[in-house]
Amino acid sequence: MNSQTTTEKYSQLKQNVRKLWTPPPELNVSQWADQHRKLSPEASAEPGRWRTDRAPYQRGMMDAVNEVGVREVVFMTSAQIGKTEILNNILGYFVHQDPAPILFIQPTLDMAEAWSKDRLAPMIRDTDALTGLFRDAKTRNSDNTLLHKKFTGGHLTMAGANSPSSLASRPIRIVLLDEEDRYPVSAGSEGDPGSLAQKRTTTFWNRLLVSASTPTVEDESKIEARYQQSDQRKYYVPCPACDATQVLSWQQIKFEKGKPETTCYECENCKERLTDAQKPWMLTHGEWVAEAAFNGSIGFHISELYSPWVRWAEMVENFLKAKRLPETLKVWVNTSLGETWKEATEGIDPSGLLKRKENWGRIAPEEVVVITAGVDVQDDRLEAEVIGWGIGQESWSLQYHVLHGDPAQAKLWEDLDNVLGQTIKTVDGRTLSVGAACVDTGGHFTQKVYEYCKAREYRRIYAIKGASQIGKPLVSKFSKANKLRVKLFSIGTDTAKQMIYSRLKIHQPGPGYCHFPSDYPEEYFKQLTAERIQTKFINGHPTRIWVLAKGRRNEALDCRVYGLTALHILNPNLDALAQDQEREKLKQKEDQPAEPKANEWMGYEDWNFS
Incomplete structure (x- = not known):
């Protein structure tokens, strides 16, 4: 018995040693x-x-x-x-x-x-x-x-x-x-x-x-x-109906207008309408095909079209939301299709913007639900734009101020207080104030800006510093690494300018469209469109650089950048605010007394039909 036990132990020991010295089987990654x-x-x-x-x-x-x-x-x-x-x-x-x-x-x-x-x-x-x-x-x-x-x-x-x-x-x-x-x-x-x-x-x-x-x-x-x-290499999958292989393409996604639930994939060859239920079979029988030499x-x-975790209808839903604004559509193209986005690098003709000027007087249009402001600091003046925002970040430039004076003196900052502290009436009778404002710290008066903003942070008046790094988010988390412990937001000016220029190219009122008042001079539009994108090679890689046109000023563009930044720091739900406003209007209408009927107390002859 003991001999058998010893033999078994010895056999087990040999197996363990063999395992220890036997190299692992050759496997590939999958x-x-x-x-x-x-x-x-x-x-x-x-x-x-x-x-x-x-x-x-x-x-x-x-x-x-x-x-x-x-x-x-x-x-x-x-x-x-x-x-x-x-x-x-x-x-x-x-x-x-x-x-x-x-x-x-x-x-x-x-x-x-x-x-x-x-x-x-x-x-x-x-x-x-x-x-x-x-x-x-x-x-x-x-x-x-x-x-x-x-x-x-x-x-x-x-x-x-x-x-x-x-x-x-x-x-x-x-x-x-x-x-x-x-x-x-x-x-x-x-x-x-x-x-x-x-x-x-x-x-x-x-x-x-x-x-x-x-x-x-x-x-x-x-x-x-x-x-x-x-x-x-691209992944070719067969059609379950005709067996023709193809690369899944967004162009073949079909759906009834406004009805993502009707989404299907149309085979390039036989035009069969395919559903998500057939996708697993297609993926299992697919293969990678190289289109260039090794x-x-x-x-x-x-692309996401192949993902087993995303339905085609879900992609359509996301597309319909994203297409409202150029910057959200860009993100969708990058992250859903896995494709690059072609930036519109040509400049904007200011004369085209002059033609879209509108007359709404000194009150804000009823579509405005939030107001922000952007302030640029120069050596002899402050410039500020007050912007109204509506559904889909449709914007109305409500006011543009050039405040002359010495930024080292208190008087100029008091003038700015008058601009940022004002209230603005809307066409439908509401009263709005500036919800958030951003003041640039990049000039020669950084300390003055810090002092001004520190005392007014409770009013959401923030110090900002531009960073031209390509691809930097519009707004990064604030820092307090300064003597006054002021909230200082670093902003992606490249991102902001691309957003603004993309929106200036929207020609129909709606999400992203920019409205301007009739009393703005041509100089404002020249400043707003004063920069162009040029491609330069940095460390061997093509890189977009924003360049100011010779002989032009760009304060209006800077103010628009800062006003847009203020909106993103504030981060309001514009659509929900607009819906609340509409509900309030309906409620007020319902609360109004009904018009008297003619036969109650007025004779037919008392009504004026002329």
Whole structure:
């Protein structure tokens, strides 16, 4: 009995030793994900075991890193495709199957920290194949920090594209770039972040760079440039009716006007109307097809039309909402179609705006529900525009003031108080005040602006500072890093000007349309349209730059930028306010006494029909 037990123990020991010394089976990324990856409940709407079959197009995207001769893999995609989890699977694969020095770059250092805490840590915790390879998460030393983690055979560094110091360290074999189109043009003064990271891989013969991003602006998009230099793969799916293969295209989405629930997909070949119920079969039988020669770079382009998590009717609903304004349509094209947006870079003729002037007197049109103001500070004056806003950010320039005086003296700021503290009547009898105002701090009187705004923050009068960084959000979280602890908002002037110019090109009243009063001089419109977009190459990448036309002034444009910024800081629900206003009108109408009937107390002859 004891001899048998000893034999069994010896046999088990041999099996354990054999397991220890037997290399893991050679897997590609999708096989690794299907066998090992667990989706965490706090990071996924579908927690549990990973199934590539859930979105079959992901198989080819993941397995591209295993193809012979590949140096670069590019994912130009919409949202809702799973690209972030694809990157996570590629990361997990290399950590477990082919360990190496890895660099994972997010657009900002804050985003890198958030990804480490919210995505990486749960993935390591819930994926058994990874858990034992990293040091204990509770251990805090140089081997395990928020942005740098060692694992068996390699290490992972997480960086922000906006932080030169986080990009400048040791050689790297695997580089993963997430949302590259959101990277700054330059990491400090060092140059393009993606190019800097790629240089770090040159000493490795088996190096690899993977970039995934939704695209942005045509001819500027970094992911578009990478995709155009790749073999340009697209996912062809068969029609269930005629078996003809095709790339799903927005042009083939059909629906009755105003009825998203009628949405279907029309086959390019047989014109059969297909539904979402047929999409899983189409995805399962689809395949990636390269449309250019392979040169070491594999590229994938795919849109939300393929997503198993988004219905075609839902895309139509989002499109109908987005098309109201150029800037929201741009976001939809980028994030739903995964396509670049073509900016209208030509200038605007001020004479065209002169023709749209209207006469509404000194009271605001009844459509106005919110008022904001923007203030530009010059050496010998202040200029301020008071703007009314309605449904869909339709705007009315209510007043434009040029206040002459010395900004160093109190008198000029008292004059500004009179402008920002006024009330304005509307055609339908309401009284509105300025809901929010922004005052520029970029001139020679920064301290005076700080003092003025600090005392009036309770009235939502804010100090702002423009930042011309391409792609910067219109409004960023305020900072108080100044002596007076003033709320200072950093604003994306490039974004604001693009929004304004896009709206000036809307020709029919409605969402985004800009109204101007009849008493504005031609000079106002010249200033409003004084800038043009020029494309210059910065660090080898084409970049849009706003340039002031020679001999022109642009104070009116600046005031409009600041007034728009004030609206976005205030962030009112304009549609809801307009609906409330309409309900109030109806209520007042109902409360009015009814007109007397003629036969009650007036004779027929008493009515005047002339």
